[in-house]
Structure formats: structure tokens, C-alpha cells
Amino acid sequence: MVARHDQTTDPELQAALLQARRGTAFFARKLSELSDAELDGGSLLPGWRRRHITAHIGYNARAIARLVEWAATGVETPMYPSAEVRDHEINFGTTLSPIALRHLFDHSAVHLNVEWRDLPEDAWHHKVRTIQGREVPATETVWMRSREVWMHAVDLDNGAVFRDIPVPVLERLLQDITGAWKTRGTDAGLIVKVTDRGLTFGDTTPASPTVVSGPLAAVVEWAAGRGRGGVTATGPGTSNGMVPAAPKWI
Secondary structure, three states: OOOOOOOOOOHHHHHHHHHHHHHHHHHHHHHHOOOOHHHHOEOOOOOOEHHHHHHHHHHHHHHHHHHHHHHHHOOOOOOOOOHHHHHHHHHHHOOOOHHHHHHHHHHHHHHHHHHHHHOOHHHHHOEEEOOOOOEEEOOHHHHHHHHHHHHHHHHOOOOOOHHHOOHHHHHHHHHHHHHHHHHHOOOOOEEEEEOOOOEEEEOOOOOOOEEEEEOHHHHHHHHOOOOOOOOEEEOOOOHHHOOOOOOOOO
């Protein structure tokens, strides 16, 4: 049988697909290291067990696959009918047996990969709509998935850390997070400096801003609300070396 390959020949898109697939493999490895009993353990997300994380990643693949199908066929197939349906789906997933939950992750990941592989070159530019209502080209589905698998692999709280996430993914995560802050106006008086990459984000207008700085992985961990280790802060609200909590971004 002749091997089948991605139909796209765009080198940037091919690189993005590879990053998403590596993230999926990384999540799969961290999931496989957990025993069935450990799936009931806590995650880094308040109120979510590892079961919630696994169910979310499985159903997220199905939802993104629906967007890719939309791009391929022109028939509107939303990610979810509503945010409430999405939440109900995740909660239902937590009730599955361990083997069913693992199969959900495996099968949905394969399905999404096949949808990406078989999407014609021109269809990658067809517009679809995210659950937040954003109209984006189908190429955006690759980043949507890459972001989820890499960060939630850490959220499984099974030894993965933000330093394990590739630099390009970390940089784009930080761009997304700080961009969301700016859109919502929650970054007033806040500057974020990445000391090992020479990057600066935030509001440079105040005379005395709050400045949070540190290496890329630590800054993204802080910005994503997963921890404050490895970052320092100066300015208003940082007495006694206290690093302020990052503004919410999702």
C-alpha cells in the first residue's frame, strides 16, 4: 500500500503540523505513564482531575476535526452547538472507564490527523468559525490543537514542565495571552519581559509600571496562571518580592 501524505506543500504549514503532532505524541506519552487509578488524581487546573484533562483533549480533537471537515466540504459544522454542550461533553467524558477514556484520546487524535492529511491545498484557506465566534482560516486549527496538547500535557501534573514545550510554541502562547490581556484592557500598567529571548510585551505608558520578568518558560507558566516560580517582579503591588497573579486570559 502506498503511504499517504499531507496534501499541503506549504513549508510553514507542514512545520506547524509537525509541531502539533509532536505535541500530541508528548501528551500521549504523559498520559500512558499514568495508571488507571492515577487518572482520578488532581491536575494543575482547579476543579479538574486528570480525567477532565483527558476528556477535554479527546473531545477537542473531535471539535477541531469538525472545523477541518467544514473547510473541506463547505458545509458548516461548528465545533460545538454551545459552550454549555462543550462543558457537558467534558463532564460526561470523566465518567468513562479508563480504557474508554484512553480510546477517546487515541481515536480522536487519529481522526483529526487524517482530516488534516486529506485536506486539499486550497481548502486550508477556507474560513471556519471558532467557539468564540472568531472567523479564521482552516490553517488556524493547527495552532488551536498545538496549544491545547502541549499545555495540557503539563496540566496532567505528571512530570511535564513548561521547559518541555518548544520555544516557538511558548512564544506564540505568550503572544496569545498578552494579546488577550490587551484586548480586554487587563494589562494596564503591566510589562512582561522575557530575559532569555529579548522580548517585551505590555503597557509601556505608565511612569511606574509593574514589570514581571524571567526566562521564557517561567514567564509563560506565570502568564498562563500555572505558577510563579522563576519570575521576578518590580513596581506597584510587588512589595516584599511578591509576584502578582497574572490577569486571566481565557
